[in-house]
Amino acid sequence: MKFEYMTDNTEKTLAPWASLDILNKLFWQGTTAALIFLFLFWREKDLPELIRRQETPMFFFWIFGICLVMTAYLNLRCGLGEFTSIKETPWIEYQKNVTYEEERPFATYGLIGFILHTVLLLLPLLPLLIMAAGFSAVEPPIVFRALAMILLFSLVSRLFGFWIYLAWDRKGPAAYFSTRIFFLILFGATVGFKEKGNVFVLLFALNKGETPLIGPGLTAYALQMLSAAVWALAFSGMIQWIIHRRQKTVKEL
């Protein structure tokens, strides 16, 4: 099994792990989240006052929500190949760059890389997330569930980005706008479905200590994770099919 995305920083890797650009983005994301955290901390610093008012501090919701948006967006861009190194070539010599992810079977190369990179991108934000969960007194199982949610939704965003990349390449405006619209729908337009359809509403409920139920024995969390997993599988399947078809065409040629 090959893991070029770890070490190869050339245009052959869709989103090189050691890309300075990605690391820079992460740094600024983390700094922004930390500043928001500090602002919230100043505002809600008096814990006895919160208890007197019987109000739950919302550190968990805000910081997990912000980190989810940032990580998912970064993953969407990674999937779309926006961080791929571009070799400077005269336009007349331009040839479409074919990455390792497009050349190799997706299930055994690209997907593993995507999952590991998603985890890696979340890692720098982890101290902040833990701090926020601690100050909101959220139970450990809820923290792990929320982390799993961030990872899965980020992975779905990345898979969608890569699917669009395969379909339209990253350069086109169609690719750019369709990924952003998808992002807005995934995290914004689903608000109408409340806890069962929107991840932020669910994070808010989890912060409040609620476990919203959709039906007998089915929690909103389980439903959201299940639907995200189904989307991830569907995108993976389509990606695999496109790659397989391309490889078949190349062989035939």
Next chain:
Amino acid sequence: MDLDRFGKMIRFSFLQAFFISISLSVWAAPVSMEYQLGFNGLFQLKKWTPITVTLENRGRDIQGTLEIVVTSGSEFWRDVQATTYALAVELPSQSKKLCSFTVLIHTFAHPLVIRFRQGPTVLVSETLNLRNYFTEKQLVLMLGEKVSPDFLTMLPPEYQTVTIRPEYLPETWYGYEGAGLMILPVGTLKSLREKQFRALQEWIERGGYLVTSADLHYGIFNDENVRQLLEVRVTGFEKIPAVPGLKSFCGHSLINKEPLLVLKTEMPGALALLTEKGLPLILQKQMGLGRIVFLAFDYQAGSFLVWPGKEAFWKKILSLKPVLDLQPLELDQQIIQNTLIAAMPLHFPDLWLVFPVLVVYFGLFWVILRKSKKEQIKPLTALLGCAALSVLLAGGTWTWFYYKNHSEQISVNRFWHLKKSDNRDLTFCRSLTGLYAVKNIPYRFAYDLTDHPAVPLLPAKLNEQVLRSLSLEGTKKGQRLTVSLEKWSYRFLVMNLIVPLPISGKAVMEGNDLVLEFNNASPYTIKNGCFYFQERLFMLAEDLLPGQTLKKRFSEKEINEQEMFSEILAEKTVKELADRAAGRYARSVEKIVAFEALTRIEKAVAKRNNILHFCGWMEEDFLPLVFEEPAIQGNGVTFFEWTLPVQGAEE
């Protein structure tokens, strides 16, 4: 009819009878329940009330829980809360058990539920409409088999007479809260259960009033209960044809055809209120804050029952009821609650701890990226550096900010207010226990129900429709109090009790000097003492240690030089005293509560120059709670307040 057919019919009839008997025994409920609410079905609102439940099991052995659910509050104000009083009951087959509860009923708007359940299955349940049971009148409890019916009407209208069987008397002293007087023939004391007798004794000691009468069966005076309570020695009896002395007692003399049988009694320490020919007829004995009146004759005897002066007699007896002057100084409960909340041990970490962690983390992150950009380190090294840094700091924040916070999400603190009057041994105590939680948690603590009636205070805002506030469970190990708290909420419990506190002292004016002498025989150190006298506030420099006698003299010059009381002076004094307090909790509570107390004392006793009002602090829990779950130790602080008359001082 041939024999064969007849035999068949007989067999069929037996079979039928067998099945019917089986079906009947299955159909009949194996557990039955009877109950007695209050005193013969009467209770007063907002006063502790006894409920006696009798369970009978005609089926298999049952281990269950008997529960009484009392609901208070109103749906309109969204402050409905339910309190469950539970008792674990073992009911062997073919057995009967009597279970006694003491409950607090605030309103008759909600029904009271009594149920016996085995696990989640309710075996028997009763729902009582309380509207039919409550009374606003103070109750006079009559015990005995021969209670005269006209007794029910002869008392003043503010009293309601209730006849009650001894087995339904409460097992807690505060179960008598609705009772103004209890009248019982001395023989009844013998039939009381141990808990009932102890409760009766404690009720009298805490200000209760008992009237008991003679019994011509002398043997009863050798009974352990009777000896313990009355300490009466009977030497015989005498027939008295007339009792003219009753005229001075109640305005009517007793002269009947039938003589009155009177016991010759000796009662050490008792005061004879009425004697006839050297024979004590009515004896009064002080017991703690309460009183026992012993009638050396049988008030249910024929000659007494037909006496026209009996109405005046009982009115006079009622007037002898002890007046409980031991009332706590009413501090503003809201101020104390807010102080306790503000002083709770739970806090977010200080900013000086959070801020540097974030600065160091992002600073190192930035350095790595900077070096990578300048190609001083390879991109892969930068990536690994950032990952290692993240993992390291994630572990650190988990340990310092998450795990520590998570294990300390519960907290309790307590404030005691002790009020002592003169050199009276019994002291009025009120405690306010604050329970705080940032996660959903049931607080469970061992709780001796007989001594501490606990009342939950409603939080200002409720999150639920019905708050399951409190559960009192009786188990084999003893009483257990469970208070369920939602995350980020608090609850306060109030407990009122009267306990002996061996602290004595005197204040004497010797000439124009004030001489104080305090003797502390209690195990508590009284710190940060100050006293209010003749509109001036004085500080005591010394602590009053356990077993210590402290003498202080304040000369006329010292008294006159002392600044007159003002709020500014009180604030300054309180601050000075609070700075001497040990620990953050004691300091913050003392600062606020002492100021509140001093300003109230000034209003209460200003211009009363013969009264000295002492205030001090015990920087510990007066009676600590034993938490079973979670095993936590809370902070406690006790405010001690003492009113002493100053001998030789002009009013």
